[in-house]
Amino acid sequence: xxxxxxxxxxxxxxxxxxxxxxxxxxxxxxxxxxxxxxxxxxxxxxxxxxxxxxxxxxxxxxxxxxxxxxxxxxxxxxxxxxxxxxxxxxxxxxxxxxxxxxxxxxxxxxxxxxxxxxxxxxxxxxxxxxxxxxxxxxxxxxxxxxxxxxxxxxxxxxxxxxxxxxxxxxxxxxxxxxxxxxxxxxxxxxxxxxxxxxxxxxxxxx
Amino acid sequence: xxxxxxxxxxxxxxxxxxxxxxxxxxxxxxxxxxxxxxxxxxxxxxxxxxxxxxxxxxxxxxxxxxxxxxxxxxxxxxxxxxxxxxxxxxxxxxxxxxxxxxxxxxxxxxxxxxxxxxxxxxxxxxxxxxxxxxxxxxxxxxxxxxxxxxxxxxxxxxxxxxxxxxxxxxxxxxxxxxxxxxxxxxxxxxxxxxxxxxxxxxxxxxxxxxxxxxxxxxxxxxxxxxxxxxxxxxxxxxxxxxxxxx
Numbered sequence: 238x239x240x241x242x243x244x245x246x247x248x249x250x251x252x253x254x255x256x257x258x259x260x261x262x263x264x265x266x267x268x269x270x271x272x273x274x275x276x277x278x279x280x281x282x283x284x285x286x287x288x289x290x291x292x293x294x295x296x297x298x299x300x301x302x303x304x305x306x307x308x309x310x311x312x313x314x315x316x317x318x319x320x321x322x323x324x325x326x327x328x329x330x331x332x333x334x335x336x337x338x339x340x341x342x343x344x345x346x347x348x349x350x351x352x353x354x355x356x357x358x359x360x361x362x363x364x365x366x367x368x369x370x371x372x373x374x375x376x377x378x379x380x381x382x383x384x385x386x387x388x389x390x391x392x393x394x395x396x397x398x399x400x401x402x403x404x405x406x407x408x409x410x411x412x413x414x415x416x417x418x419x420x421x422x423x424x425x426x427x428x429x430x431x432x433x434x435x436x437x438x439x440x441x442x443x
Numbered sequence: 444x445x446x447x448x449x450x451x452x453x454x455x456x457x458x459x460x461x462x463x464x465x466x467x468x469x470x471x472x473x474x475x476x477x478x479x480x481x482x483x484x485x486x487x488x489x490x491x492x493x494x495x496x497x498x499x500x501x502x503x504x505x506x507x508x509x510x511x512x513x514x515x516x517x518x519x520x521x522x523x524x525x526x527x528x529x530x531x532x533x534x535x536x537x538x539x540x541x542x543x544x545x546x547x548x549x550x551x552x553x554x555x556x557x558x559x560x561x562x563x564x565x566x567x568x569x570x571x572x573x574x575x576x577x578x579x580x581x582x583x584x585x586x587x588x589x590x591x592x593x594x595x596x597x598x599x600x601x602x603x604x605x606x607x608x609x610x611x612x613x614x615x616x617x618x619x620x621x622x623x624x625x626x627x628x629x630x631x632x633x634x635x636x637x638x639x640x641x642x643x644x645x646x647x648x649x650x651x652x653x654x655x656x657x658x659x660x661x662x663x664x665x666x667x668x669x670x671x672x673x674x675x676x677x678x679x680x681x682x683x684x685x686x687x688x689x
Binding site: 243244245246247248249250251252253254255256257258259260261263266267268270271272273275297298299303305309311313319320321322323324333334335342357358359360365368370372374375376377378379380381382385400403404409432433434437438439440441442443 | 458462464467470472475477478480483484485486489490492493501502503506512533534535543546547555556557558571611617618639641642648673674675676
C-alpha cells in the first residue's frame with residue numbers, strides 16, 4: 238500500500254454573495270448590532286507618515302461600477318513594518334494595517350483613509366516599492382481577488398519593484414498604479430479596479 | 444532581525460482546480476465579473492505571509508449567539524435552533540488558534556435583514572443574522588443560531604439557494620483569507636444550485652456540507668451541526684529560506 242501524505246485540502250471558496258454587508262459591515266446593511274464594526278481604522282491616530290485617502294471604483298466587464306463589493310486592505314506602516322508578530326519591528330499603538338470598506342450602493346465609490354506605507358523588504362533582499370495589498374469579494378466573484386495598489390509618485394521604486402517586474406506585459410503594469418492628486422489640502426490616490434476587459438487590473442495568485 | 448527565519452515560511456500553493464474558477468457561466472453574475480487574463484502567480488513575500496490579528500477586545504463575548512444578539516429582551520427568533528461548531532485547521536491538520544470567524548445568514552424564512560433584499564418572506568424582528576467569534580487555543584469555534592431557510596434568486600427563473608450560512612475566516616496571513624458558504628447535510632437543493640456547482644470536484648463540495656452532530660446536540664434544546672474549516676498550510680523551511688534573502 239502506498240504511503241499516505243495526509244494533508245487536508247483547503248476549504249473551497251464560495252462567493253460572498255449580494256448581502257456580504259450583513260455579516261461584515263452590518264451598519265451599511267441598515268442595522269446596528271455590534272458595539273464596534275471592524276476595519277474602520279487602518280492606521281489609527283498615532284501613526285506616523287503622510288495621511289492619504291485612497292479611493293476608486295470597481296468596474297465590471299461591461300464598464301459599469303459594481304455596487305456590492307467589499308474590499309479589504311493590508312499594508313505596512315510608514316516605516317515598512319507590518320502589524321504582525323512575524324515581521325521584525327514595531328508599529329505605532331493603534332496601527333492595525335488592515336481595513337475593510339464597501340462600495341457605495343448608489344455610486345459604487347469606495348474609499349479609505351490611511352497613511353502611505355513605506356517600502357518593505359521582499360524576497361532575496363529585493364526591496365518592494367510602497368504598496369497596499371487589496372482583497373476584493375462580491376456577488377459573482379467565486380474566489381476573492383488579490384491585487385496590489387502602488388503609488389504614481391514612487392516611479393523610481395516602482396521601476397525596480399520585483400512584483401511589478403514579474404508582469405511580462407509592460408502595458409498591464411500601469412493598472413496597479415494609483416494616481417495622485419490634491420483635494421481640499423488632502424492627498425488623494427485614485428485606484429479604479431477593472432475586473433475584466435482591455436484595461437483589466439492585474440490580479441495575483443498569492 | 445530579532446526573529447528566526449523559520450517563522451517566515453511560505454504557504455502551500457492554493458489548488459485553483461479545487462476552488463471554483465472565476466468564470467462559471469451558469470452562475471450568471473460571474474460572467475461580467477471574472478477576469479479574462481490569467482492570475483499572476485507570486486512567491487510569498489512578507490506582504491502575503493502577514494495579516495491582521497484580532498483579540499477579545501475587538502468583539503463582545505455574546506457576538507457568537509445569533510439567537511440573542513438581536514432579540515428583544517425575553518424574546519427569541521422563530522426557527523430551528525441550531526449550534527454550528529467545529530475547528531479551524533490548516534492543511535497540515537494543525538489547529539489555527541485565535542483567529543476571527545464571522546458568519547451571516549438569512550432568517551428561518553430565507554429573508555435577509557438587508558435593505559436590498561425584497562423577497563416577500565418577512566423579516567424576523569428578533570433576528571439580525573450575523574455573528575462573529577475567535578477560535579480558542581485548539582482552533583475551536585461555535586455559534587448558536589436558527590437554521591436559515593432556502594430563498595429564490597434571479598439567476599435562472601426558478602433558482603433557489605440551498606439553506607446556507609456565509610463564513611469568513613482570516614487565519615494568520617493575508618494569503619489564508621477565505622470566504623465560503625456552509626450547507627446542511629441532506630439538503631436536496633445542494634445538487635441543483637449553480638453557485639455550489641461552480642466547484643468542479645464533488646469531494647470539494649462535500650467539504651462544504653456541515654454534518655448533523657447528535658453528540659453535540661443539546662437534548663430538548665438545540666440541534667448541532669459540525670463544520671470544520673481548512674485554511675492553507677505552511678511549509679517547514681528545512682534547508683533554506685530565500686524569503687529573508689540571506
